[in-house]
Amino acid sequence: MPERASSSPEKLTSEKLSQEKLTAEKLTQEKLTLERGYTAKDFTALRAYVQRIAPAIIARSYYDPDEDPHAATPAAMERYLNAMLDTLVQLALAHGSMALAEHLRASIKQHGRPLLTAVTFRMVTEAAQLAAAAPHPEHPVGAWLRPRIARRLKGEGIATLGELVAFCNRRGPSWWRSIPRIGRGRARAIVSWLRKQQAALQLTVDIDVDSEEHDGVPLVADALVEVVPDFASERCEGHHPGRLALAPLERLAVPHALSGADGENHSTAFCYIQANHDLDAVRAYLNRFRDQPKTLRAYTKELERFLLWAVVLRGKALSDLRVDDCEAYKDFLKNPDPRFVGERFARHSPRWRPFAASTNGSTSLSAESQRYAVRALRTAFTWWVDVRYLGGNPCKTVNDPVAIKRERAMKIERALPAELWRKVRAELDARCAQADVGPGQGANNGVQWRAVRAAILLMGDSGLRREEAASARRENLCPSSYGTLERPVWELTIVGKGQHERTVPVSAATLSALRAHWLDRAKDFDGATEDHHQRGPLLGPVIIPWTDRARRAGAGSL
Structure with missing residues (x-):
């Protein structure tokens, strides 16, 4: 009895030490696994290894040798996978079911290492989920x-x-x-x-x-966006701090209290337009410029900026604004709210913002742009007063921002030197000739290069802007009275910026390039129609890229 009593504490102490050692080993394995941070990619690679895929193929398929040293060689890859497998098996033995643990121990005893099937591998990975590190924003x-x-x-x-x-x-x-x-x-x-x-x-x-x-x-762009004052949006459930809900005019919705339906500045006389609220009045004004796309785009930009500022930051309807509000907007133009400024996005994008950030990161408008905005608003308010929608013009007494006009000399340095222009023309001719005789897609390349040559020569000889060259037509290109039969002189009549019509010369080299371009389009440049003039755009797309936007634009132009 004494001996049994004396040996019992020693046996208990030995068992306790063994248990503590086993627990320490488990904690070490868990800590090691968490530090390693196995990812879903590692589990996928290990599954392939269990299915007898060669380590070299696994390294090439799932890892980048430049960033994963363990994938540099097949041997290193196999060592890494075996170490991971041992770690997961230890975790499965500690946290898995008794049936799984018995199966793994029997496999280790018989084969020296666990031989897993697809089912047992899934059970092991489920039991060792703590080995998978959750993704983090800083993870590569x-x-x-x-x-x-x-x-x-x-x-x-x-x-x-x-x-x-x-x-x-x-x-x-x-x-x-x-x-x-x-x-x-x-x-x-x-x-x-x-x-x-x-x-x-x-x-x-x-x-x-x-x-x-x-x-x-x-499709998310189809939904209207209701804008609310800034102080109200902060109390809205789900509001994103520091981010405003803004939308362009065509997707804009305004709460009834700020719609201007009951505006203080409404005229009491008979209104000449059918406008139940401020948005109707804005759209009625812009409808005047439906045949002037550039003017319509510019005025739309100014009015939607002003309307969004009034509702979101000022908390007022357009027909409730007074002189001090218009003065405040003039100050706002000098330094717009950063939440109103962003990168350029399509108008249907939720990231669209009324003001676009400049290339140097500045958010302020130039003095000329500020002056243009104030004048555009004054003109719009004058029209609303004239059609008896508003009783008065709060912008009438707002002075234009001061803009200093500097003398600008002709920028001769922006023109290509004569030698460089000759090199450009020679390079274009060489590209066209090389594409014609080249293998494979040479024919298509030749068509594209001839279109490029015709466009560049037309703009270079005649000084046309891009939009002017795109809108130039064959019926407006004809021989000039200053030429002769032996040496004809051709001239092109175009309507350019500001709806100003002018006539520009076209050289013989440009005519030759245009003829080649028209031949690629299966058209006769010199052919005569019933009215003795060939018609159509001078420049046109020959190959339209396989994108939705290009196809829509190409179909419209063709």
Whole structure:
């Protein structure tokens, strides 16, 4: 009895030490696993290894040797996978079911290492979920995405998952177009994975990223956006701090209290336009310029800026504004609210902002732009008063911002030197000739280069702007009375900026380039029609890229 009593504490102490050692080993394994931070890519690679895929193929398919040293050689890859497998098996023994633990111990005893099937591997990975590190914004994209995709993302300066989410939110639905060989299918898969990881990343992928589209326009753009005053939007549920809900005029909705239906400045006389609120009045005014697209675009920009400022930042309807409000808007133009400024996006994008940031990062408008905005508003208010929608013009007494007009000499330095112009023309001729005789797609290249040559020579000889060259027509190009039969002189009549008509000369080299371009379009440049003039655009697309936007533009121009 004494001996048994004396040996019992020693036995208990030995068992306790063994248990503590086993617990310490378990904690060490868990800590090691968490420090390593195995990702979903590692689990996929290990599954392939369990299915007897060669380590060299696994390294090439799932890892980047430049960033993953364990994938540099097949031997290193196999060591890494075996170490990971041992770690997961230890975790499965500690946290898995008794049946799984017995199966693993029996396999180790018989074969010296666990031999897993697809089913037992799934059970092991489920039991060892704590080995999988959750994605973090600072994790490199290569830790979670395939090496090829990660390399292409890094080529655009996207190194981490946080930068990838920011890039998608900044670019919108077409974020993938600037990344080589990332098509719509891969982009949707990436965005789908990012959406599933939003809780772990604590980042949100905007709703219109990878949204469904119709004719190239996201369906999310069909919904109206109701703008509310800034102080009210902060109390709204789900409001994004520091971000305002803004929308262009065609998607704009205003609460009834700020719609101007009961505005203080409404005229008591009979109104000449059918306008129940301020948005109706704004659209009626802009409808006057429906046949002047450039003017319509400029006035729309100024009025929607003013209307958004009045409702969101001033908390007033347009027909409730007074002189002090218009003076405040003039000061606002000097330094717009940063939430009103952003990168250039399509008008249907939720990222659209009324003011576009300049290339140097400045958010302030030039003095000339401020003056133009004030004058455009004064003219609009005058018209609303004339049609008896408003009783008075609050902008009438607002002075124009001071703008200093500097003398600008002709910028001769912007013209190409004669020697460089000759080299450009020679290079164009050489490209056209080389494309004609080249293999493969030489014919298509020749068509494109002849179109380029015709456009550049037409603009270079005649000093046309891009829009003027695009709108130039064959019926407006004819021989001049100053030429002779032996040496004809051709001239082109165009309507340019400010609806000013002018006539410009066209050289013989440009005529030759235009004839070749028309031949590529299957048209006769010198052919006569019933009215003795060939008709049609001087320049036209020969090959239209296979994109929705290009096809819509091409179909409209053709």
